[in-house]
Amino acid sequence: MTTLGYAILGLLSREDLSGYDLTRRMAGRVGYFWSARHSQIYPELARLEDGGYVTHSVVEQSERPDKKVYKITAEGLDDLKAWVTQPPVPRPIRDEFTLKAYSVWLADKEEAARLYREEGLRHEEQLAHYEELRAWMQGAWREDLTSTDSPEFATYATLRRGIGYEKEYAEWCRWMADSIERREPSEKRKKSKSGKNGG
Amino acid sequence: MTTLGYAILGLLSREDLSGYDLTRRMAGRVGYFWSARHSQIYPELARLEDGGYVTHSVVEQSERPDKKVYKITAEGLDDLKAWVTQPPVPRPIRDEFTLKAYSVWLADKEEAARLYREEGLRHEEQLAHYEELRAWMQGAWREDLTSTDSPEFATYATLRRGIGYEKEYAEWCRWMADSIERREPSEKRKKSKSGKNGG
DNA sequence: ACCCGCATGTAAGTCGTTACATGATTCT
DNA sequence: AGAATCATGTAACGACTTACATGCGGGT
Numbered sequence: 001m002t003t004l005g006y007a008i009l010g011l012l013s014r015e016d017l018s019g020y021d022l023t024r025r026m027a028g029r030v031g032y033f034w035s036a037r038h039s040q041i042y043p044e045l046a047r048l049e050d051g052g053y054v055t056h057s058v059v060e061q062s063e064r065p066d067k068k069v070y071k072i073t074a075e076g077l078d079d080l081k082a083w084v085t086q087p088p089v090p091r092p093i094r095d096e097f098t099l100k101a102y103s104v105w106l107a108d109k110e111e112a113a114r115l116y117r118e119e120g121l122r123h124e125e126q127l128a129h130y131e132e133l134r135a136w137m138q139g140a141w142r143e144d145l146t147s148t149d150s151p152e153f154a155t156y157a158t159l160r161r162g163i164g165y166e167k168e169y170a171e172w173c174r175w176m177a178d179s180i181e182r183r184e185p186s187e188k189r190k191k192s193k194s195g196k197n198g199g
Numbered sequence: 200m201t202t203l204g205y206a207i208l209g210l211l212s213r214e215d216l217s218g219y220d221l222t223r224r225m226a227g228r229v230g231y232f233w234s235a236r237h238s239q240i241y242p243e244l245a246r247l248e249d250g251g252y253v254t255h256s257v258v259e260q261s262e263r264p265d266k267k268v269y270k271i272t273a274e275g276l277d278d279l280k281a282w283v284t285q286p287p288v289p290r291p292i293r294d295e296f297t298l299k300a301y302s303v304w305l306a307d308k309e310e311a312a313r314l315y316r317e318e319g320l321r322h323e324e325q326l327a328h329y330e331e332l333r334a335w336m337q338g339a340w341r342e343d344l345t346s347t348d349s350p351e352f353a354t355y356a357t358l359r360r361g362i363g364y365e366k367e368y369a370e371w372c373r374w375m376a377d378s379i380e381r382r383e384p385s386e387k388r389k390k391s392k393s394g395k396n397g398g
Numbered sequence: 399a400c401c402c403g404c405a406t407g408t409a410a411g412t413c414g415t416t417a418c419a420t421g422a423t424t425c426t
Numbered sequence: 427a428g429a430a431t432c433a434t435g436t437a438a439c440g441a442c443t444t445a446c447a448t449g450c451g452g453g454t
Contacts, residue, residue, distance in 0.1 A: 002412085002413080003293075003295050003298065003413095004413080004414090006298070006299075006302070007298055007301075009302075010298070010301050010302040013302060013305065018432095018433075018434095019433075019434065019435090020432065020433050020434075023433095032292075032297070033292055033293065033294040033297035033298050033301075034291075034293055034294075034295075034298045035291040035293070036414080037414080037415070037416085038433090038434075038435085039414085039415075039416080039417090039435080039436080039437095040413080040414065040415085042434060042435055042436090043435085043436085046435095061422095061423095061432090062423095063423070063424080064422075064423065064424090064431085064432055064433080065421075065422045065423070065432060065433045065434085066422090066433080067432080067433060067434085068433090068434085077305070080302055080305060081302075081305045081306060081307075083299070083302075084299050084302045084303055084305060084306040084311070085299075085306045085307060085310035085311050085313075085314050086314075087314060087317065087318065088295040088296050088299070090321070091295070092233075092234040093231075093232055093364075094202075094232065094233055094234070095232040095233075096202050096233075096287040096290070097287050098231070098232035098357055098360050099202065099205070099206055099209070099232050099233045099357075100205075100282070100283050100284075100287070101353060101356045101357050101360065102206075102209050102232075102353050102354065102356075102357050103205070103208075103209040103212060103279055103280075103282075103283045103353060104283055104347065104352075104353050104356060105347065105348045105349055105350050105352055105353040106212065106276070106279060106280045106283060106348075107280060107283040107284045108280075108284060109347070109348075111284035112283070112284050112347075114284075115284050115285075115286060118286065119286065122289070148303065148304065148308070148311075148378055148379050148381075149304045149305075149308075150304055151304050153303075153304055153378075154300060154301050154302060154303050154304040155301065157300045157301075157303060157375060157378070158297055158298075158300050158301050160371060160374065161297050161300065161371050164367045164368075164370065164371050165292075165367060167367075168363040168364060168366070168367040169363075171363065172359060172360050172363050175359065176356060179347055179352075179356070180347050182347075201440085201441075202441095203441080203442090217404095217405075217406095218405075218406065218407090219404065219405050219406075222405095235442080236442080236443070236444085237405090237406075237407085238407080238408080238409095238442085238443075238444080238445090239441080239442065239443085241406060241407055241408090242407085242408090260404090261451095262451070262452080263403085263404055263405075263450075263451070263452095264404060264405045264406085264449070264450045264451075265405080265450090266404085266405060266406085267405090267406085
């Protein structure tokens with residue numbers, strides 16, 4: 001079973017969905033850390049059905065084209081459960097943007113500073129979006145978030161990771177831009193542990 | 200030109216290297232955010248040479264097999280420079296471990312807590328290793344790190360990103376494990392902004 | 399003799415992206 | 427008539443992984 005398969009099962013464990021619905025959720029990032037196109041999803045659904053992890057039923061619609069709605073099976077759910085706590089083989093991180101930093105010493109200063117300012121903004125925007133979602137979740141799901149066995153908690157947990165990830169990335173971009181512009185890194189309300197930061 | 204091509208050029212812009220040497224550096228993560236196997240590197244070197252980005256010369260060795268040492272060309276360096284400040288097309292992040300969190304509500308509590316504790320340790324170990332490297336760099340490269348146009352600064356910059364990444368990941372793992380074990384998240388010497396954290 | 403480190407390649411297969419392809423229904 | 431959304435697929439290609447393959451020289 002592929003990781004994509006488990007991503008799909010993760011969504012189907014919450015609600016029955018068509019390939020089209022799955023595609024929309026996968027575009028908006030499953031738990032913010034996986035994604036796929038419809039061209040990958042449809043064949044994978046066929047494989048999942050072949051393996052007995054999902055079943056489908058055709059739902060006839062009058063105002064739209066008919067659709068196949070997929071449902072996770074008991075075996076699918078068992079497999080998903082077992083996968084969740086199995087430590088994944090560590091795969092190397094590939095981040096083209098950070099790789100660029102490795103050659104930033106060759107770059108024009110002004111262009112480089114602009115690059116990091118802009119990338120920083122992108123991450124701050126994503127962060128702002130995530131923070132809105134968090135505020136909404138904390139309001140709408142107050143009770144659900146107290147137990148870790150609710151799907152709401154799991155969604156919230158991945159969102160937390162997204163928030164941390166974007167925050168850290170944005171901070172690093174600011175530090176890069178500040179360094180390139182030869183300012184003291186902007187220490188916006190940050191920790192002040194021992195003072196030997198900055199390079 | 201592929202991203203791997205630029206990763207290789209990034210290394211060759213610092214020193215001439217053989218395919219074997221490149222492989223070792225790519226295993227230890229170029230700037231900690233890219234990696235490749237020798238089976239990908241050798242053909243890529245051939246393509247780079249074909250495109251005029253690198254040249255090679257055979258170095259005869261008496262105590263070891265001969266080797267091809269690659270050198271970046273002026274065109275290669277120009278291309279690398281231009282690439283550095285070009286904003287990359289944003290690729291979706293894929294992180295199987297975080298994806299698992301999206302289905303953690305289905306998991307056995309004890310197993311899940313163990314998973315997050317262990318993954319947290321892995322990130323803390325990586326962080327500790329990075330911090331050692333940082334300490335060493337700050338000692339050995341004191342002057343070089345004051346100017347952003349030194350390769351040492353660029354190496355240090357990607358290391359900073361690695362440190363932030365691992366720190367954030369480890370913190371999230373701790374928060375997950377604590378949540379699953381129903382403790383108040385362990386706020387080890389952390390920021391105390393407004394107090395409405397915790398899910 | 400055998401294994402290890404150095405050194406360089408090729409082949410098969412998987413995963414993912416982009417593009418190709420079709421068709422229903424609704425709105426303008 | 428044409429565009430937009432819903433809906434489901436296939437094909438070609440590129441990137442990456444795993445495995446296959448070979449050969450030198452040094453140490454045990």
